[in-house]
Amino acid sequence: MRFSDHKKTQIVASLQSFLMRCLYAVIMLMAVLVLNFSMMHLAPGDVADTISQSMGGADQEILDQIRADYGLDQPFLVQLGRYMGNVLQFDLGYSFFYNAPVTDLILQRLPATLLLVFTAQILALFIGVVLGVISARKPNGIASHFVTILALFGYSAPVFWTGILLLIGFSLKIQIFPVAGMQDVTIEGGFWVHFLDIARHLVLPVITLGSIFLALYSRLSRATMMEVLGSDYVRTAKAKGLSQNQVVYKHALKNSLSPVITLAGLQFSAVISGAVLVEAVFSWPGLGTLAFQSIIARDTPTILGILFFSALVVIVGNLLTDLALRLVDPRVGGKG
Amino acid sequence: MNKILKGLALAAAVTTSLTGFAQAEEPKQGGTLITVLGSNVRNLNSAVQSGIVTGFPGAQLFASPLRYDEDWTPQPYLAQSWEISDDGLTVTLNLVTNAKFHDGTPITSEDVAFSVEVIKENHPFKSMFAPVESVSTPDAHTAVLNLSKPHPALMLAMSGQLMSIIPKHIYGDGAIGDVKTHPRNNENVVGSGPFKLTEFKNGEHVILERFDDFFIDGRPYLDRIVMRIITDPAARAIAYENGELHMGAFESLPRIINRLKKVEGLTVTPDGYGAIGPLDWLAMNTTKGPLADVRVRKAIAYAVDKNFILNALMQGTASDSRTGIHPDSPFYSGDVEAYDLDLEKAAALLDEAGYPVKDGSRMSLTIDFGWPGVKPQVEYVKAALKKVDIDVEVRASADFPTWAKRMGEMDFDLSWDTVFNWGDPVIGVHRTYDSSNIAKGVWSNTQGYSNARVDELMAMAAVESDPVKRTALYAEFQQIIADEVPVYHTNTIPYHTVYSDKVGNPPLGIWGTSTPIDMTYLKE
Numbered sequence: 034m035r036f037s038d039h040k041k042t043q044i045v046a047s048l049q050s051f052l053m054r055c056l057y058a059v060i061m062l063m064a065v066l067v068l069n070f071s072m073m074h075l076a077p078g079d080v081a082d083t084i085s086q087s088m089g090g091a092d093q094e095i096l097d098q099i100r101a102d103y104g105l106d107q108p109f110l111v112q113l114g115r116y117m118g119n120v121l122q123f124d125l126g127y128s129f130f131y132n133a134p135v136t137d138l139i140l141q142r143l144p145a146t147l148l149l150v151f152t153a154q155i156l157a158l159f160i161g162v163v164l165g166v167i168s169a170r171k172p173n174g175i176a177s178h179f180v181t182i183l184a185l186f187g188y189s190a191p192v193f194w195t196g197i198l199l200l201i202g203f204s205l206k207i208q209i210f211p212v213a214g215m216q217d218v219t220i221e222g223g224f225w226v227h228f229l230d231i232a233r234h235l236v237l238p239v240i241t242l243g244s245i246f247l248a249l250y251s252r253l254s255r256a257t258m259m260e261v262l263g264s265d266y267v268r269t270a271k272a273k274g275l276s277q278n279q280v281v282y283k284h285a286l287k288n289s290l291s292p293v294i295t296l297a298g299l300q301f302s303a304v305i306s307g308a309v310l311v312e313a314v315f316s317w318p319g320l321g322t323l324a325f326q327s328i329i330a331r332d333t334p335t336i337l338g339i340l341f342f343s344a345l346v347v348i349v350g351n352l353l354t355d356l357a358l359r360l361v362d363p364r365v366g367g368k369g
Numbered sequence: 370m371n372k373i374l375k376g377l378a379l380a381a382a383v384t385t386s387l388t389g390f391a392q393a394e395e396p397k398q399g400g401t402l403i404t405v406l407g408s409n410v411r412n413l414n415s416a417v418q419s420g421i422v423t424g425f426p427g428a429q430l431f432a433s434p435l436r437y438d439e440d441w442t443p444q445p446y447l448a449q450s451w452e453i454s455d456d457g458l459t460v461t462l463n464l465v466t467n468a469k470f471h472d473g474t475p476i477t478s479e480d481v482a483f484s485v486e487v488i489k490e491n492h493p494f495k496s497m498f499a500p501v502e503s504v505s506t507p508d509a510h511t512a513v514l515n516l517s518k519p520h521p522a523l524m525l526a527m528s529g530q531l532m533s534i535i536p537k538h539i540y541g542d543g544a545i546g547d548v549k550t551h552p553r554n555n556e557n558v559v560g561s562g563p564f565k566l567t568e569f570k571n572g573e574h575v576i577l578e579r580f581d582d583f584f585i586d587g588r589p590y591l592d593r594i595v596m597r598i599i600t601d602p603a604a605r606a607i608a609y610e611n612g613e614l615h616m617g618a619f620e621s622l623p624r625i626i627n628r629l630k631k632v633e634g635l636t637v638t639p640d641g642y643g644a645i646g647p648l649d650w651l652a653m654n655t656t657k658g659p660l661a662d663v664r665v666r667k668a669i670a671y672a673v674d675k676n677f678i679l680n681a682l683m684q685g686t687a688s689d690s691r692t693g694i695h696p697d698s699p700f701y702s703g704d705v706e707a708y709d710l711d712l713e714k715a716a717a718l719l720d721e722a723g724y725p726v727k728d729g730s731r732m733s734l735t736i737d738f739g740w741p742g743v744k745p746q747v748e749y750v751k752a753a754l755k756k757v758d759i760d761v762e763v764r765a766s767a768d769f770p771t772w773a774k775r776m777g778e779m780d781f782d783l784s785w786d787t788v789f790n791w792g793d794p795v796i797g798v799h800r801t802y803d804s805s806n807i808a809k810g811v812w813s814n815t816q817g818y819s820n821a822r823v824d825e826l827m828a829m830a831a832v833e834s835d836p837v838k839r840t841a842l843y844a845e846f847q848q849i850i851a852d853e854v855p856v857y858h859t860n861t862i863p864y865h866t867v868y869s870d871k872v873g874n875p876p877l878g879i880w881g882t883s884t885p886i887d888m889t890y891l892k893e
Contacts, residue, residue, distance in 0.1 A: 078770020084813065086769055088419040089413050089789050090812035091493035102550070130411060131571060132550050141571060197603055205607050212608040213599045218574055219401055262864075316599040318573040320875070326409055326572075326600075331770050 080129040083330040124333035135338035148321035153243040163249025169258035187248030196241040196314035213316035257289040298354025400891035401593040405617040414554035416533040417491040424530040424883035430560035431533035464510040468584035471565040478506035483537035497526040522793035529880035563589040563887040589887035591659030616868040623684035641881030643697030646790025647862035656817035666854040670708040670719035686863035693845035706850035733760040737784040739772030773811040818855035861888040
């Protein structure tokens with residue numbers, strides 16, 4: 034065996050801690066669901082009102098009928114018990130507003146959101162780090178000021194404003210990108226035609242959403258890079274005669290990445306929250322739009338289902354972040 | 370040289386305008402119309418789901434017995450003719466004989482009887498078919514509606530999106546009450562209308578294609594309709610402007626309407642909303658506090674400047690509406706008190722009612738609103754009433770259900786409200802003023818208004834078959850309503866239809882897009 038006893042116990046220990054984390058996550062998830070269910074219940078009015086709104090009004094008889102159909106006339110604890118029981122059997126229930134199983138609704142919308150958020154995240158991460166490094170090397174240069182302004186703008190401009198501005202610029206004045214949606218249904222052709230079509234639709238939403246992330250990553254990587262460049266081992270590396278590029282990209286970059294990756298991991302939780310407004314502006318058929326509309330419609334099963342999914346995404350995202358951190362910094366994860 | 374060029378240009382202009390005219394005359398077959406829905410569709414089956422968003426796809430998928438022309442005259446559709454008995458108690462529909470559902474099954478009187486049953490059980494507008502006791506089917510193409518009392522509102526209720534004929538062999542497989550959650554409402558829809566469903570992707574689009582066996586020869590003209598779902602009004606505006614959308618309805622933001630009016634190649638029109646009859650108004654809770662006094666309600670109406678609402682807030686896109694009936698309806702009577710701004714009269718009325726100014730204030734009221742779009746109106750009312758020393762507190766609601774709950778429990782003084790006529794006054798107007806309908810959910814008589822003569826007038830108008838007498842009854846009704854102001858009627862909702870020059874014959878009839886667009890075509 035290649036593993037020493039020490040290594041084995043270490044693996045067992047990290048496996049244990051992993052399982053504990055999973056257990057905590059499940060408990061957390063249940064607590065989130067109960068809490069949200071209760072809060073939804075506390076608010077005055079319910080989905081019967083929004084259904085009647087979508088129908089141009091309904092009398093009391095119809096409202097009562099809708100409530101009876103969806104079990105909303107039952108006592109709170111009965112409703113809660115029923116819901117939790119279903120969730121434990123991995124059944125997220127039936128959307129009152131859309132007349133469709135919640136799981137189907139979410140799975141229909143999830144790919145669009147993942148496509149948008151991941152593209153924006155990855156591009157922002159890459160460009161942000163590059164910009165951060167460039168500006169860290171010459172903190173008073175033009176590039177550095179440019180990054181500062183870009184970051185300030187990206188972080189402070191409301192996304193719906195950026196989005197509309199981009200639409201006016203690149204869909205109306207210069208008509209190169211489409212206004213809304215994820216694909217043009219009138220286009221016919223093979224895989225690549227559709228691929229290019231979706232890519233074209235993706236550009237403006239990705240720039241809009243990416244501008245927030247870009248601001249975060251470029252600022253953070255600039256700051257950490259400057260800190261690392263001032264540290265002892267960098268001075269040592271320089272002293273032993275390495276070129277500036279070698280110092281920056283071989284030694285400093287890896288160490289400056291840890292905080293950026295941690296931040297990127299945290300941003301996974303922005304899958305829903307960050308995408309809502311961007312999706313609304315560009316009519317992107319994703320989870321954010323669904324979440325927003327379900328909240329407006331008081332469609333409790335759908336809202337809870339989306340929360341359930343986003344919690345899962347956050348948990349998986351955090352695990353992936355851990356893995357990535359271990360890759361760039363072997364000290365992470367080891368005991369002590 | 371210059372002259373010749375000018376002459377040539379003129380000649381060219383004349384020819385193009387002439388050919389343009391000729392094109393407008395003769396509809397062209399084919400093409401894909403790209404249009405838009407402003408919010409998500411809950412249900413495509415218009416027999417069980419009302420509302421303007423379902424109306425557009427619903428009226429394409431499902432045919433109704435009648436359709437209406439621009440003059441509010443019923444025209445044959447699925448029924449080639451109809452007779453109303455002298456006592457008004459039986460309405461006989463003679464169906465066209467060649468009509469088929471999208472799966473090829475013939476449409477028969479059995480389906481009409483079934484559809485009426487489904488609508489009665491599931492549709493929110495109970496008053497449409499309440500007097501219909503039974504539907505007899507003497508033969509496959511004759512349906513007889515037996516009524517408990519004369520019901521002139523039935524005519525409009527048999528048109529547009531209100532009486533969708535659905536196939537019994539598809540939807541009749543379970544309980545009648547379960548049709549509203551039938552799986553075939555949103556997929557594999559088998560309809561009776563000019564277009565059949567290709568694809569419905571929630572939150573993305575509804576795609577319809579021409580039904581080749583439609584019962585009117587040569588129609589529809591369009592091969593395909595793509596209804597994109599774009600909820601953001603600003604994004605929709607850009608899409609009209611850059612040509613991504615051919616047409617769209619229910620645009621209501623004054624700023625956007627006025628901007629689009631200036632765009633070359635687009636037409637923006639308020640036509641097409643007469644039957645839907647969308648109205649904005651200031652509702653008053655007549656059951657408690659100072660507002661129980663009609664003089665206070667009148668004073669408020671005199672103090673709120675309607676012209677400010679029409680010109681400043683609505684920027685000239687909405688029209689004056691003085692009663693609960695939409696100005697485009699043949700039953701509308703504008704010959705009532707208009708409540709032009711008169712602060713002195715308002716103050717005098719408040720003094721008379723026993724609310725003198727004490728410490729700079731006569732009284733404190735609250736005003737509610739249910740959605741952000743009407744916040745300007747609410748803020749304006751607060752400012753306007755300050756001028757007659759009434760303090761108004763604006764109460765925002767977190768969302769629609771919160772507001773609906775307050776309305777349903779009559780927990781309000783003033784509220785901004787938006788209500789639709791939905792065709793005949795019996796369907797969408799009576800509910801607001803009928804004393805037997807006090808506070809039964811939102812958009813009932815949440816004002817708690819009760820007047821025996823008004824109740825009587827509505828009851829008489831509901832069964833009056835003579836249109837002239839009916840109009841007279843509604844005129845008196847509107848007179849009283851305007852005089853007693855349970856609601857201060859201010860303006861129509863400025864819904865506009867936007868369409869590009871490429872669209873021929875857009876749906877601008879009384880039902881707008883809640884009607885089949887089998888006559889709409891694309892010019893190129």
